[in-house]
Amino acid sequence: MVDRDDTGGSRADGAAPAPRLKGSRGEGAAPPSAPGTSRYHTGRDGGEARGSPLGARVGRFIPLKLLGQGGMGVVYAAYDPDLDRKVALKLLRVTGPDADLEAGRTRLLREAQAMARISHPNVIPVFEVGTWDGQVFVTMELVEGGTLRDWLKAKPRSWREVLETYLAAGRGLEAAHAAGLVHRDFKPTNVLVGRDGRVFVTDFGLARPVDAPWREDGEREALPPGAELASPLYEPLTQAGAVMGTPPFMSPEQFRGEVVDARSDQFSFCSALYRALYGTRPFDPDALSKAAKSARPSAEDPEGTRALARPLQVPSPIHEPPRDTKVPTWVRRAVMRGLALEPDGRFASMAELREALSQEQHLAKRRRLGAGAVAAAALVASVGGVVAWQSRVCAGAEGLLAESWGPAARQRVAAAFAATGSPVAADMAARVGG
Secondary structure, X not given: OOOOOOOOOOOOOOOOOOOEEEOOOOOOOOOOOOOOOOOOEOOOOOOOOOOOOOOOOEOOXXXXXXXXXXXXXXXXXXXXXXXXXXXXXXXXXXXXXXXOHHHHHHHHHHHHHHHHOOOOOOEOOEEEEEEEOOEEEEEEEOOOEEEHHHHHHHXXXXXXXXXXXXXXXXXXXXXXXXXXXEOOOOOHHHEEEEOOOOEEEOOOOOOEEOOOOEOOOOOEOOOOOOOOOOOHHHOOOOOOOEEEOOHHHOOHHHHOOOOOOHHHHHHHHHHHHHHHHHOOOOOOHHHHHHHHHHOOOOOOOOOOHHHHXXXXXXXXXXXXXXXXXXXXXXXXXXXXHHOOOOHHHOOOOHHHHHHHOOHHHHHHHHHHHHHXXXXXXXXXXXXXXXXXXXXXXXXOHHHHHHHHOOHHHHHHHHHHHHOOOOOOHHHHHHHHHO
């Protein structure tokens, strides 16, 4: 099982010119990472970013080597002398004199603030944020391993292995949702798998607070009580005509440019899981984009009554999974429900989706509990039998003792002690005779 075509290079709206994509694998983005590196690929397309920190200090951190680079950031392995540990050090990637440094700094701060909201074993932890040479840097846990995409390609994986690993990533997404965030760019290259098997969701550069005071088109709405205007996390990233995400994993509502919630991440999660389980993509991004936009209310039909009458044209752009696989039917049903074209057709939460995808674990637990109950019952029956046997053996024991140890027997014992001529014979005979 492999995860194919994870570059995100597909056009997002059919025959019309492709919209500008703001994702870590958007238009013109660097290729995905090589196996065994970090989530950022090695710098084959031009080496290190301008202003390399190698040989210098970034805050208190000492950069050791370039791990790789993505569309926005450059990542180094670095040493923290104060805490005597290695960390991942992420700096803004400066690609030329015309680079929008302020936008890049804002997005890097957004990512750090989003990650700092979450404390969970399946979300990469952020350690520190600072500035160096006019740039923002972020330090995070250094994961020895590669991306989920690398892990899938390293060797054949059973459907159980794939499902277990994705469920761990799903717990990370669920933690982000509990913290009030929507990731908006979940895909295999944004998940790290350590050599020790630990799984981490990362790259929250497109994350959006569910209470953000702006719509996907960049227009500001009423600010929620207590929200900080100055927080980069509450600033919109979208520009006119922009689409947020990576087309092969985007939900229909993302293609439409609508405000998204946690159910959009659920769609992206199921899209990635489908590809990992079946080795093929669940939909063509162009077809999904057209179908999604055809269901959007128009100016002549603001209530969307026509779209409701025929929400999406048949056939659906979501492909049925191959039938000649070992993937169980209950997994297929859960994944396809998560890929419902409208959010209301999906699970209400990632927790419900994970529950549906954990049937085998629940069955195994019930079997273990059943086996334990049978063993306990057998133990109780065994102990009861022993007690009953012992009670039968002891019945009439007093009569048997009286017959074998009566007055005559005591006299014979006393006579035997007296025959020894010992001065203590009488005392010993009295003790033995009771």
